[in-house]
Amino acid sequence: MADVLSFTDRGIYCPAGDFYIDPWRPVDRALITHGHSDHARPNMGRYLATDGTAPVMRHRLGKIDLQTTAYGQVTQIGDAAVSFHPAGHVPGSAQIRVAVKGEVWVVSGDYKTVADGLSEPFEPVPCHAFITECTFGLPIFKWTPEDMLTAQINAWWAANAAAGRTSILGAYALGKAQRLLTTVNADIGPILTHGAIENTNEVLRAQGITLPETIPVTPQTTHKTHPGALVLATPSALGTTWTRKFGPSSTAFASGWMALRGVRRRRAADRGFVVSDHADWEGLNTAIKATGAIRIFATHGYTTSFQRWLSEQGYDAHIVSTDYHGETLDADEADA
Amino acid sequence: MKDFAALFTRIDESTKTTVKTAALADYFQTATPEDRLWTIALFTGRRPKRTITATRLREWAAEVAGLPDWLFEESYSIVGDLAETIALVLPPATESENQTLTHWISFIKSLSVLEDDSRKAGILKAWDSLPSTERFLFTKLLTGGFRIGVSAKLITRALAQATGQEEATLTHKLMGNWTPDTTTWDALIEADDPTADLSRPYPFYLAYGLDGFDDLGPPADWSAERKWDGIRGQLIVRGGDHHLWSRGEDLMTDRFPELAQLQDYLPDGTVLDGEVLAFRDETPLSFNALQRRIGRKTVPKKVLTEAPVILMAYDLLEHLGNDIRDWPLHKRRETLAALVQDVPSAAPLRLSATVPFRTWDDLSAARDQSRDLNAEGLMLKRRDSPYLSGRKRGDWWKWKIDPLTIDAVMIYAQAGHGRRANLFTDYTFAVRNGNDLVPFTKAYSGLTDAEFREITTWVRKNTLQRFGPVRQVPPTHVFEIAFEGIQASPRHKSGVALRFPRMLRWRKDKPVDEANTLDDLKELLATFG
Numbered sequence: 001m002a003d004v005l006s007f008t009d010r011g012i013y014c015p016a017g018d019f020y021i022d023p024w025r026p027v028d029r030a031l032i033t034h035g036h037s038d039h040a041r042p043n044m045g046r047y048l049a050t051d052g053t054a055p056v057m058r059h060r061l062g063k064i065d066l067q068t069t070a071y072g073q074v075t076q077i078g079d080a081a082v083s084f085h086p087a088g089h090v091p092g093s094a095q096i097r098v099a100v101k102g103e104v105w106v107v108s109g110d111y112k113t114v115a116d117g118l119s120e121p122f123e124p125v126p127c128h129a130f131i132t133e134c135t136f137g138l139p140i141f142k143w144t145p146e147d148m149l150t151a152q153i154n155a156w157w158a159a160n161a162a163a164g165r166t167s168i169l170g171a172y173a174l175g176k177a178q179r180l181l182t183t184v185n186a187d188i189g190p191i192l193t194h195g196a197i198e199n200t201n202e203v204l205r206a207q208g209i210t211l212p213e214t215i216p217v218t219p220q221t222t223h224k225t226h227p228g229a230l231v232l233a234t235p236s237a238l239g240t241t242w243t244r245k246f247g248p249s250s251t252a253f254a255s256g257w258m259a260l261r262g263v264r265r266r267r268a269a270d271r272g273f274v275v276s277d278h279a280d281w282e283g284l285n286t287a288i289k290a291t292g293a294i295r296i297f298a299t300h301g302y303t304t305s306f307q308r309w310l311s312e313q314g315y316d317a318h319i320v321s322t323d324y325h326g327e328t329l330d331a332d333e334a335d336a
Numbered sequence: 337m338k339d340f341a342a343l344f345t346r347i348d349e350s351t352k353t354t355v356k357t358a359a360l361a362d363y364f365q366t367a368t369p370e371d372r373l374w375t376i377a378l379f380t381g382r383r384p385k386r387t388i389t390a391t392r393l394r395e396w397a398a399e400v401a402g403l404p405d406w407l408f409e410e411s412y413s414i415v416g417d418l419a420e421t422i423a424l425v426l427p428p429a430t431e432s433e434n435q436t437l438t439h440w441i442s443f444i445k446s447l448s449v450l451e452d453d454s455r456k457a458g459i460l461k462a463w464d465s466l467p468s469t470e471r472f473l474f475t476k477l478l479t480g481g482f483r484i485g486v487s488a489k490l491i492t493r494a495l496a497q498a499t500g501q502e503e504a505t506l507t508h509k510l511m512g513n514w515t516p517d518t519t520t521w522d523a524l525i526e527a528d529d530p531t532a533d534l535s536r537p538y539p540f541y542l543a544y545g546l547d548g549f550d551d552l553g554p555p556a557d558w559s560a561e562r563k564w565d566g567i568r569g570q571l572i573v574r575g576g577d578h579h580l581w582s583r584g585e586d587l588m589t590d591r592f593p594e595l596a597q598l599q600d601y602l603p604d605g606t607v608l609d610g611e612v613l614a615f616r617d618e619t620p621l622s623f624n625a626l627q628r629r630i631g632r633k634t635v636p637k638k639v640l641t642e643a644p645v646i647l648m649a650y651d652l653l654e655h656l657g658n659d660i661r662d663w664p665l666h667k668r669r670e671t672l673a674a675l676v677q678d679v680p681s682a683a684p685l686r687l688s689a690t691v692p693f694r695t696w697d698d699l700s701a702a703r704d705q706s707r708d709l710n711a712e713g714l715m716l717k718r719r720d721s722p723y724l725s726g727r728k729r730g731d732w733w734k735w736k737i738d739p740l741t742i743d744a745v746m747i748y749a750q751a752g753h754g755r756r757a758n759l760f761t762d763y764t765f766a767v768r769n770g771n772d773l774v775p776f777t778k779a780y781s782g783l784t785d786a787e788f789r790e791i792t793t794w795v796r797k798n799t800l801q802r803f804g805p806v807r808q809v810p811p812t813h814v815f816e817i818a819f820e821g822i823q824a825s826p827r828h829k830s831g832v833a834l835r836f837p838r839m840l841r842w843r844k845d846k847p848v849d850e851a852n853t854l855d856d857l858k859e860l861l862a863t864f865g
Contacts, residue, residue: 139403140411140424259424261348262416263758265485266785271349304802305410312404 004080004098004105004129007297007320012107012131016100017080019048021107024323031082033109034093035060035174038324048075050084052092052120052207056174059203071120087111088122089277090175091209097125105129106291110326112276113283114146116179118209124290134284134301135326136256137309141280143256149275150183156252156271161189161228166246168231170238170269171254172327173197175277177232178204178211180254186212189228192221194242196234223247238269256280256327278327288315300324339367340375340437341469347486356486360494369521370438376495376524377516378477379486381585386480387447388455390418393478396456400463401425413805416753419475423468431465440474441516489726499525504539507725512536513587534574537581538607538653538661539725543732546716549696552733559665559719560691560699562711563734564648565623566613567630571647573599573606574657580612588612591632592645594684601679605657608672609723610649610688620648620710623835624823646684649676650715653723661723668723699735706737707864712820713737739818740860742852743843745811747773749795752780759788760795760807763839765817767830769854773811776830776857782818782839814846815839822857822865830854832861 006013011023011030019029022039030044035056040049047066049057054068069075071094074083079101084094087109095108106127115121144152153169160167171177173196181191181201191214193201198216205211215226223229223246231246238251251269256276258264264272279287288296288310296317298306303319310317346359364372377383398408403425415421443462447455459478466474476482492506499506509524512533552558568583569592578599580589589595592612602608614625625643629635652672653661660668669690676687691714693699703714713736721731744765752761762780766773783791791813801808818840825833 138411138414139401139407140415140421142424257758260415260758261420262753262756265348266756266759270351302410302414305407309404309407 002100002103004100004103005107005131007322011322014077014080014098014100017077017082017098019077019080019082021096021098022109022324029077031096032057033087033096033107034090036090036110036172039109048082050092050094053094054092055203055207056092056200059199085125086120086123088113088115088119091119091178091204091207093119093175095123095125097127103128105131106293107131108133108287110135110278110324111287112279113287114143116146116277118179118182119175119277122287124287126292128293129295129297130288130291130293131297131299131320132284132288133278133324133326134298134303134306135278136276136280137284137298137302137306139281141256141259142282143259143276143280144274146183149273150185153180153183153252153254153273154185154188156250156273157184157188157230160250164227164248166223166229166231166249168233168238168243168246168249168251169254169273170233170235170252171197172277173200173234176254176275177201178209179277180232180275181211181214184212184230189230190215190226192217192226192229192231194231194233194237197232221245223249276327300326337437337440337466337470337473338434339363340371341467341473343375344473344484345469348484353490356490357494357497360486360491361497364495364498368436368438370516371436373516373519373521373524374437374441376491376510378482379484379491380488380510381482382515383480383482384441384444384477385448386478387444388459388478390479392452392456393418393422393459393475396460397422397426397463400460401427413751414758416756419472419479422463422475423472426463426471429464429466429468429471432467433465441477444477495525501525504725507539508536511539511581511585534577535572535579535587537570537572537579537585538659538723540568540570540583540609541651541724541732542583542727543715543734544727544729546733546735552716555693555695555699557719559669559717560693560702561650561688561715561717562691562706562709563713563715563736564611564613564620564688565710565712566611566620566626566645566648569610569612569647570653571595571598571606571608571610571649572654573602573604576604591629591635593635594640594645595647597683598647598679598685601683601685602675603656605654606675607652607654608647608649609651609653610647612645613648614643615646615648615684615686616644622710623821644684646686648686648688650688651723664720664722665717666719703735703737739820739840740822740864741816741818741840742767742857742860743814743846743850744776744817745773745848745851746809746813746815747775747811748806748808749791750806756788758792760792761788763815764806765815766811767852767854767857768849774830774854776828776832776854777817777819777834777837779815779817779837779839783842787842811848814843814848814851816841816843822861824861824865830857832857832865 010025010027011020013020019031020027021031022033023030026043028045030047032040032047032049035053040057042061047064051068051070069084071084071086074081081099083097087093087095089110089112095106097106104127106125110133111122113122157167171180177197193214193216201211252271253269254273254275258272259274294316296310296315297320299320299322307317307319343359343363347356350356398405412421492503495506496503512535570581572579582588614621628643652668655671673687679685691702706713716733718731744767746763747766748764749760750762752759764775764778766775795807795809798809799807817837819834819837821835823833
């Protein structure tokens with residue numbers, strides 16, 4: 001049977017429907033899994049994405065030719081039947097299922113299998129071939145359970161507030177920031193937000209997602225106007241002079257990379273909370289198994305080891321090279 | 337172990353010295369005396385003996401976690417720390433025990449007399465009963481190393497806070513070859529007399545690099561000596577015996593047996609600070625000669641004849657059993673000179689001569705002769721300075737010669753370990769030879785974190801080929817490599833080996849075809865080798 005999808009230097013391509021999924025170079029027709037900047041890029045002729053992803057794409061990409069779809073709804077494009085299914089990564093994020101003549105391939109984009117209370121929970125989609133990320137595809141990555149994580153963050157914030165310190169927490173503007181917002185205990189103090197995060201908050205609120213009250217940081221905002229505050233900032237804002245206005249403070253990063261002590265220490269933040277919008281080792285393995293697929297294509301992350309591991313588990317596993325970068329700590333890429 | 341884990345977490349979570357010190361001081365007031373003593377020991381490099389090999393630990397951890405060996409190794413190369421890797425891959429503990437730090441250390445010691453099966457059973461049970469931080473620390477103890485960002489200085493500061501004693505006194509008390517098996521908290525910390533242990537050295541006084549003459553005052557206040565290129569050593573003659581300590585608090589007595597005769601010539605109660613140097617015909621040999629003796633526990637005759645050593649003494653810390661560190665330098669040196677005078681010249685002891693000068697320009701000229709004398713530069717010491725402990729500004733300065741440098745091309749990159757896991761920080765460099773590139777050195781340090789991040793991003797996008805953890809990259813970036821010495825080496829393709837190579841600068845302005853050549857490197861070898 002012919003391959004439903006092929007891997008080109010523009011992105012993942014479907015010959016039967018003449019479209020691309022999350023392409024990184026301009027193409028006529030692009031299907032988008034979610035709104036992060038390495039997946040939803042500008043300058044495509046036409047876009048197709050979920051209803052939940054559309055507002056963020058419009059916000060980030062401006063005026064685009066965008067058609068939207070609900071989860072599970074089938075769109076026929078050429079000879080390909082296409083549908084979007086929750087990926088649990090960020091609100092609106094999807095795996096894209098492509099069926100051609102009974103052969104089913106699924107592009108998972110970025111995903112996580114545990115429910116975060118905000119994104120539509122990941123849904124296993126049976127398929128013949130599964131295209132997966134493996135940003136955290138090593139057995140050293142095991143995420144802290146959600147309730148323990150929330151307790152850790154709240155305890156940190158409360159202790160800082162009691163000691164007269166501002167708590168500055170670095171997190172991605174789309175997804176992680178809102179996920180943290182919905183889990184922290186807003187009774188501890190005011191929640192301030194960096195501009196990039198607040199913009200995304202507004203987009204999500206406008207589409208009906210409930211978030212606690214947040215106060216955008218203005219030039220007048222200081223630790224004196226808002227004592228004991230939790231400041232949500234983009235990773236690149238941490239460690240800059242911007243944080244000085246909050247007086248004595250404790251800084252923290254929320255990232256899957258914080259599972260590693262070396263990385264945690266290199267960031268020179270006071271704390272690292274292990275939280276990610278990607279699947280951990282267990283999550284990746286469970287998700288792949290649940291698809292029932294035999295052919296697996298690993299895109300970004302620890303592809304070499306992950307491919308070998310999957311091969312040893314009996315899968316027909318391959319590595320494909322893409323321009324996605326998953327969860328990164330590099331300042332220039334980290335604000336996605 | 338819960339309180340020790342809590343201490344570790346408080347220290348590890350903070351980048352602020354005050355917070356770390358406070359955490360330690362709290363601990364020194366609340367933990368059991370045995371645990372306190374072990375904590376000091378661990379943080380000053382006195383770890384329990386290894387009773388289990390790292391290979392066994394890896395095998396067992398991979399087995400319990402259900403991982404193939406290669407995947408465990410792959411994980412280890414990313415994490416960069418064996419104990420941390422083990423703690424991360426193991427399934428969560430199913431039981432919980434709260435024993436003291438001292439209990440776990442005794443447990444580790446007890447493994448030495450057991451059969452492999454019983455060791456394994458014991459360790460697996462321990463892993464299954466310790467929550468993650470404690471499991472990491474326990475495994476860290478098993479693997480030996482215990483570097484977790486606490487310096488000896490921090491320990492003494494915290495002890496000073498906890499006990500109300502002077503930092504300098506405590507630093508002195510913590511020196512020497514004690515272990516928690518040979519002493520107690522009371523004897524080590526609470527007792528008054530730091531010289532009770534006859535082998536105990538004084539803390540070394542360390543100099544900062546000179547950053548100008550402006551604040552030094554008149555040249556006449558200063559005395560200069562050569563900065564010898566050997567191994568700093570403190571020779572102790574007490575109670576009819578002698579000990580030689582390195583700056584890193586290693587006992588080197590047996591490595592340099594020729595110094596033993598000095599105990600016959602020096603009065604009892606003498607402590608000298610100086611440099612162990614390979615030395616022949618009244619001339620220091622290059623560091624390369626001495627290098628053959630470093631790391632050897634015993635010294636064969638051949639090496640003794642080929643690279644005989646002396647102690648080039650430059651300071652006297654104890655005279656006739658009295659601590660004279662607060663005497664002014666000139667007085668200590670006069671006394672030292674008199675002592676050396678009385679030692680026959682066949683014995684391996686010399687006085688490091690002062691370098692006469694009237695102006696800073698004179699001194700600069702003297703510094704230019706350093707390489708010819710196999711010296712690393714000059715030491716500048718205030719004539720009336722006391723002998724302080726640790727690295728202090730103001731009275732002692734080192735004025736090193738500039739390193740040798742060469743512009744080289746980066747051809748391979750490898751990720752670092754620990755704090756640098758996930759960053760490409762270890763590079764292989766080549767010089768040009770016609771159209772070829774000949775690798776000649778590796779270097780790991782000298783760049784900023786931002787530069788390392790920039791190169792890491794570039795390496796990820798420009799990998800030509802992978803050899804395990806090593807990535808081959810296109811020859812694009814030129815770096816100025818600095819090094820302290822060069823010697824011929826038949827083991828290396830390039831025919832040279834460098835001493836202490838590091839990256840001085842990233843030469844973004846230089847294209848590859850302007851990097852240095854193998855001939856340039858050989859010329860350096862001919863001149864400085």
